[in-house]
Amino acid sequence: MAPQLTGAPGSAAAGGGAAAVKPQFHHYHHHRLPPRHHHPAPASLLSKLAFWSVCSLSLLLAFLLLSPSSAPAPRAVPDSPRRSLHAAHESTASWGGAAWEKKVRASARVRRPRGHSVLVTGAAGFVGCHAAAALRRRGDGVLGLDNFNDYYDTALKRGRAALLARSGVYVVDGDIADPELLAKLFDVVPFTHVLHLAAQAGVRHALVDPMSYVRANVAGLVALLEAARSANPQPAIVWASSSSVYGLNSHVPFSEHDRTDRPASLYAATKKAGEEIAHVYNHIYGLSLTALRFFTVYGPWGRPDMAYFFFTRDILAGRPITVYESAGGGSHQTTISRDFTYIDDIVKGCVAALDTAGRSTGSGGKKRGPAPFRTYNLGNTSPVPVTQLVDLLEKLLKVKAVRKAVKMPRNGDVPYTHANVSLAQRELGYRPSTDLQTGLKKFVRWYLEYYHPDLAEKQKRHAGSNGKGSRGRRGSLSSAR
Ligand SMILES: O=C(O)[C@H]1O[C@H](OP(=O)(O)OP(=O)(O)OC[C@H]2O[C@@H](n3ccc(=O)[nH]c3=O)[C@H](O)[C@@H]2O)[C@H](O)[C@@H](O)[C@H]1O
Secondary structure: OOOOOOOOOOOOOOOOOHHHHOOOOOHHHHHHOOOOOOOHHHHHHHHHHHHHHHHHEEEHHHHHOOOOOOOOOOOOOOOOOOEEOOEEEEEOOOEEOHHHHHHHHHHHHOOOOOEEEEEEEEOOHHHHHHHHHHHHHHHOEEEEEEEEOOOOOHHHHHHHHHHHHHOOOOEEEEEOOHHHHHHHHHHHOOOOOOEEOOOOOOOOOOOOOHHHHHHHHHHHHHHHHHHHOOOOOEEEEEEEEEHHOOOOOOOOOOOOOOOOOOOHHHHHHHHHHHHHHHHHHHHHHHOOEEEEEEEEEEEEOOOOOOHHHHHHHHHHHOOOEEEOOOOOOOOOOOOOOOOOOOOOHHHHHHHHHHHHOOOOOOOOOOOOOOOOEEEEEEEOOOOOEEHHHHHHHHHHOOOOOOOEEEOOOOOOOOOOOOOOHHHHHHHHHOOOOOHHHHHHHHHHHHHHHOOOOHHHHHHHHHHOOOOOOOOOOOOOOOOOO
């Protein structure tokens, strides 16, 4: 039975709990202070002094109790659920306790011979939820981890997690930057692999909130690698880097041998930093590490901050869309293009990377021999101009877009991406098979069913009367069927 996913936006507001303990003394203080020249009787003065001392002490106590750094939690197994209160994302989620551990173990239990036990970080994210579902479908043990932050609509993230829950994948509500939680997870489950997809994504948003990129993509990655290198056994790690590391590289198609030292955005710089950090952990601790450079991934259950997604929303609402049309000063390209890659192709690449990842060699925090260190492009190999993306959306939505063509601003975007995937093809058997038109059709069908079920129904009836009927798949993560 398909879940109803069109409800109100999620209520999991990050950091909302702090307001409840904020002292509201300002007005009280102001109104009750005695007049300046009034001399109260000694007894009354003493009782006032006592009253304010108690207030100050309570405030100090409340501050100390709620401050994460002042109350380091012990590494011991907590009997009752614990609240995560970490600076990177003030998750109000609780974890720990016997019932929680049972759920964690059940989710990570392998159900096929020689299957993997995989921790998927960012499991309530776009790629994370599809990858977790695919691994679970073939019988791998899968545990999700996600902090459900509000970078975009948390209801969408909760919806993805709800679907995963139905297929037996539990998504722990917690942060990758929470070392105690990570240590606990590795204590409870001897993960063979980590698919690390939790990150602060989005190229342009880095102009707005640069520190969120440093926290998630640098500090968060280090926290995860620290936990993995101390784990016994050490897992093999496959993680999401980005096509954006190629930055101002003008040699096309982009190959893994090309320069990646000229990023155009802070997002790209943090992903590039991640690749270097990963090398350190491979070199010192013998962790098996594979970086996958994703090229503009799109599809059902996608990210609302990406152009194909918000273009769809705005076209349907009759709002103008801004289409970047020329690079202005680029050496060889004038058309802004992307190597748009369909989610199912990316998931196949992730699964193949997990299957082919050699083992980590360290134990007890020490390297015992060389471990694999790999980097692969996962793209589609056929760039499409953004103007053509809009043409396709107009056709599929049957609505004309109100286009505002502008020269690409200097906002971190690069003019052009194009993947050379021959290395992934050779070593992972990666062969992208979905062109943009086919993939967008699947995205649009999902989008309408999720956000505009009436419109979806109308389109279906129309297609049915033309002999092209399709069965609704609302609430399903298997987008390829
Ligand atoms: O491959 C990656 O590593 C990255 O892919 C994605 O970034 P991008 O390729 O930039 O995708 P996206 O924002 O959808 O813009 C698509 C096109 O629309 C153009 N664009 C964008 C906005 C706008 O208003 N107008 C416009 O023309 C824009 O100039 C661009 O040409 C992920 O978001 C990122 O997290 C990272 O994973």
